[in-house]
Amino acid sequence: MDERQRGILRKSRxxxxxxxxDVDTVCDRLYQKEVLSEGMKNEILSENTRENKVRKLMDIIPKRGKRAFRAFFDVLEETFQHNLSDILCPGGQMDDLETKYNALHGFQSKRATDKPLLQRSMSAEVRREPVESISEFQEQHKTCEFPLECKDFQKLAIVEEDFVLPSNWPSEQEHAQSLNFKICKSRSSPASLREEWSRMYPMTRRPLGRLVIINNFxxxxxxxxxRMKRSQQDTTSLDVLFKQLHFQTKQHSNLTLEGLSSLLEEERTRDHTSIDCYVMVFMSRGDGERIYGIxxxxxxxxxIISTFDFEHCSSLxxxxxxxxxxxxDDVAAKSKLLGAEKKNYEILTSSTTSEHMRTDMFVVNAVQDVAVSYHGIFGSRFIQSFVYLMRNLAFNEDFEEIVRKINHLNSVSEPEIIKFASSFSRRLFFNP
Structure with missing residues (x-):
């Protein structure tokens, strides 16, 4: 690994x-590519938090020779973490970049201005402040030689056959694709819908929306x-899905109630005028009506819902x-948490919020926490069902119809796993 590559890893740490x-999967694939030894992989995964695992990985990668940088880039691409692979190589063209770099390496000190345009963009990247999403990164690198439509990370599968709900879900194939999948995109919107665009939410901006995930385990x-591995699998699947839908994504783990309230206030006051849709996912213990901090x-x-209503979050x-x-409901957890029941923190007085303030909201609740596994940890039945249906139908059916199919998809094993309520004033498609 040359000094330029080490500098990129150091500056973007x-x-x-x-x-x-999903550090576990990243480490497994680097181990398969013989970048990490078994001892190194175990050393990384023995750390007690995701952040510490990443820090340990970032300490080891620069010491693993010439192949490590390219292998790390490939693993990030394979796991759909394109916001990070794009930091290593803007445009996703690693081979082209390395060829150009090697050709000019001996003349850089005298001819810095003659660097290829893409290479100058990368040089600027290592001095930038951290970006939050691939969309923000693209916006700040409009000079990139490679047009955005050519980037592999946004290539979507084209399907022409109608999707049919499987009679036995999940299969081993669905398990294998729980992390590595591409959403299915129809060639065009159904003709019957073109006449109804006035009754559909506009969904055309880039970034299209924002996804925030809170994962308490x-x-x-x-x-x-x-439970931790299952929720991390769910988090990664959601992240892969919504990044392909052109969403900014942000993840938070193990928040206390104070941390959760601070996050909600931060999101409430954030300027959302540049996006078309907002999604917030909570994975934690609860009793059906309340969410618990750690x-x-x-x-x-x-x-929580009131925090983003018509009155309190004007940009949405x-x-x-x-x-x-x-x-x-978590009976085991309830017995441990009874001493904390007396404190019920409220950011807003939701009881005073009138119903008309809550227009354009869609709330989905898991009725029961059912694990689904195939040769190990696969995730929760609810989240994995949601991701499976979204990646097959997000471009062809409106959101409510997709959510309705979750219970039907699981009807063989579980009669009902979710309930939902909607105050949408229009239909929601992800490709109008």
Whole structure:
């Protein structure tokens, strides 16, 4: 690995620490590519937090020779973490970049201005402040030689056959594709819908929307390993899905109630005028009506929704807002959390919020927390069902129809796993 590549990893360390997800899979693939030894992989995965695992990985990668940088780039591409692979190589053309770099390497000190345009963009990148999403990165690199439409990370599969719900789900194939998938995109919107565009939410901006995921799995200082791996699998699947839908994505893990309330206030006051849609996902313990922070204190789901209503979040007015809650009754957790029941933190007084303030909202609640596995951890049945249906139908059916299919998809094994409520004033498609 040359000094230029080490510099990129060093300067972008904070971005990787913040945004790299599914470290286990990344390490497994680097091990398969013989970049990491078994001992190195175990050393990384023995760290107690995701952030520490990433920091350890970023310490080791620069020491692993010439192949390590390219292998790391390939693994990020394979796991659909294109916001990070694009930092290593803007445009995703690693071979072209290395050829140009090697050809000019001996003349850089005298002819810096003669560097290829893409290479100058990369040189500027290592001095930039951390970016939050691939869309923000693209916006700040409009001079890139490679047009955005040529980038591999946005290539979508084309399907012409009608999608049919499987009678037995999930199959081993669906399990294998839970992380590596491309959403199916129809060639055009159905002709019958073109006449109804006035009754559909506009969904044309880039970035199209914002996804925020809260994943709590460490309570009272204890980690349920199976629950953690399952929720991390769900988080990664959601991240892969929504990045392909041109969403900015942001993940938060193990928030106390104070941390959760601070996050909600930050998101509420954020300027969302440049996006068309907002999605927030909660995965935590709960009792059906409340979400628990990792310190055992709770917040009403009703309060969370009110935070983004017509009155309190003006930049999301008349835009579709989706709230997904994977926080079902947890009897074992309740017995431990009873001492914290007396504190019920509220950001807003939701009881005074009139119903007309909550237009353009869609709320999905898991009725029960059902794990689904295939040769190990696969995720929750609810989230994996949602991702499976979205990646097959997001470009062809409106959002409510997709959500309705979740219970039907699982009807053989579980009679009902979700309930939902909608105050959408229009139909929501992801490709009008």
């Amino acid at each position: 904070s971005i990787f620490t913040r945004d790299l997800v 460490q309570f009272d200082g204890e980690v349920d390993d199976e 310190d055992g204190y709770r917040i009403d789901i009703d309060t 007015r008349r835009k579709p807002k989706i709230f997904i809650f994977q926080a079902c």
